[in-house]
Amino acid sequence: MSRTGGPARPRARYGSAPRARRRSLRLGPLHVRTRFGFAAVCTLLLVIGGRLVQLQGFDHGHYSQAAEAQRLLPVTLHALRGEIVDRNGVALAYTSAAQDITANPAQIRPAQRAQYAARLAPLVGKPETVVEQVLAQPGQYAVLATGLDPTLAQRITDLGLVGIYSQATTERQYPGHTTAANVIGTVHSDGEGAAGIEAQYNSVLAGKDGSVTYTLDNVGNVNPSSRSLVDPARNGGTVRLTIDQSLQYTTQQYLDRAVRESGARSAEAVVLDARSAQVLAMASSGTFDADNPNTIDPNRPMNPPVMSAFEPGSVQKAITFAAALQHHVITPKTVLQVPDHITMGGVTISDAWGHLAYPFTATGILAESSNVGTLMIAHKLGPTIWYGYERKFGVGQKTGIELPGESAGYLPARKDWSASTFANLPFGQGESMTVLQLASIYQAIANNGVRVPPRVVQSVTAPDGTVKVTGQPAGIRVIEPTTDKTLRTMLESVTLPGGTGVKAAVPGYRVAGKTGTAQQPDPNNGGRYSDWMNWDTFAGMVPADAPKFVVAIMVDNPAHGLEGGDVAAPLFHDIASYEVQHAAVPPTGLLSKHVPLVRCGAKWYAILGSTVC
Secondary structure: OOOOOOOOOOOOOOOOOOOOOOOOOOOOOHHHHHHHHHHHHHHHHHHHHHHHHHHHHHOHHHHHHHHHHHHEEEEEEOOOOOOEEOOOOOEEEEEEEEEEEEEOHHHOOHHHHHHHHHHHHHHHOOOHHHHHHHHOOOOOOEEEEEEEOHHHHHHHHOOOOOOEEEEEEEEEEOOOOOOOHHHHOOEOOOOOEOOHHHHHOHHHHOOEOEEEEEEEOOOOOEOOOOOOEEEOOEOOOEEEEOOOHHHHHHHHHHHHHHHHHHOOOEEEEEEEEOOOOEEEEEEEOOOOOOOOHHHOOOOOOOOHHHHOOEOOHHHHHHHHHHHHHHOOOOOOOOEEEEOOEEEEOOEEEEOOOOOOOEEEEHHHHHHOOOHHHHHHHHHHHOHHHHHHHHHHOOOOOOOOOOOOOOOOOEOOOHHHOOOOHHHOHHHOOOOEEOHHHHHHHHHHHHOOOEEOOOEOEEEEEOOOOOEEEOOOOOOEEOOOHHHHHHHHHHHHHHHOOOOOOHHHOOOOOOOEEEEEEEEEEOHHHOOOEEEEEEEEEEEEEEOOOOOOEEEEEEEEOOHHHOOOOOOHHHHHHHHHHHHHHHOOOOOOOOOOOOOOOEEEOOEEEOOOOOEOO
């Protein structure tokens, strides 16, 4: 015990360390801690508040749209593209019902994809691997196939595969396939017009798509109790052409046959109404199938009668004779002593055949297509007057047809002429034109001297039924009616015995027209005119004394050096013969007036030696 009597304190053992003293944590003053705590809380509130401002203010639209996209499923309601019909209402292009096959990949388990692909691939026409890749896409919407026939789409729907859907769409149809394809054109894969009328009138035909929007639940299924939002589609209008589908088809068949038989590269034709200049047919050989864009030749104009220009040759001589008659430089019986060659402007021009100096009448020069005689008449007019009539007849100018890609052709400006220019132009060398422009020249001759710009659209019907008829453009007076009547009589001689176009004649009808055989530049000979490559042409009208139709034809480089009278004139006969019967045009009952071609002594003779007066 201790000395005080209490319990004894145990003694520390020898060598043990003294017990450590506890050190207390020293805190700063309360007011300092309060200030720091308050600052930390304010900083945190500021960060949170700034983030809220960013989310609800600046990024509100983005996140709102993202949330909306997760719960809404918009589906396009495709507008029906309008019809293109011929002058009689026959459908040339229309839109039919079709189905798109879509998938919601979020509803398809990964283990199901291969099974789905095996069942769907044969029906959608794609490899299984491709289908499986589509089903594996992220998101809730993927396209498996477009534009399927509704019957085939129903077979897919009948499979009952969860996450596979069918939705209505449309598909463009061209029932005539190649018939008038060059005029109608075609559409892109998205349904927009790509060429021809489809492109030129796309805004009329396209209409406007609508939509229906469904609400989805949290797993991506359509909520059946939700209300759908519908914006109805507005269908496109109808474009009625001036084309006659039957005449168009027949013309194309004749052109294809002529190319096969003559070995030509191609052939083109345009048929116009003689009074209104409406295009009844505009055709080219070997055209594409509008239902199959793969048949389009990228190296060839889609619509050659409008886009492709050529040198017309002698078919253009009608302009020279129109001007000469109008200015009283000649009459049908004016006699010129015509040699077989002549030198003008430093160049020598020859007729297509060698002959002695003939006492040709003006009619004989035209009927026998004498280059030398035509130049002699043109030089009586002078270059300024002659050039003015070229412009009046529309040479070197676009017609304004309602089709894309029209070529203006080429007529050298008067200020650019060299000394030799006027030695070539009057017989159709050194200038160019399209078949449509050629038809327009002869339409003026068929229409008592008034040229009316050609048109291919008859009317446009809006979706609400409002019809806008294409007005006939104002005519352009080129020559006087009496002059025109005389010229038509002279052109009749071309298709009568002694003329170059006898194969164009149509039994029972009076026919007026002109042949042409133009040399083509030879790329293998420095661009000089070839002795064997030709553009063969014929343009004319029927009946000549009361014209109803104008037909213009160009055959590109027929084999064996065939000329316009050998290839183009028979084509005119075929097309004109069909059209006068198809349109029930009766013969006028009048006989052609025989105008003498050559005067020998006191008598008039045709070149073949038969007396014609």
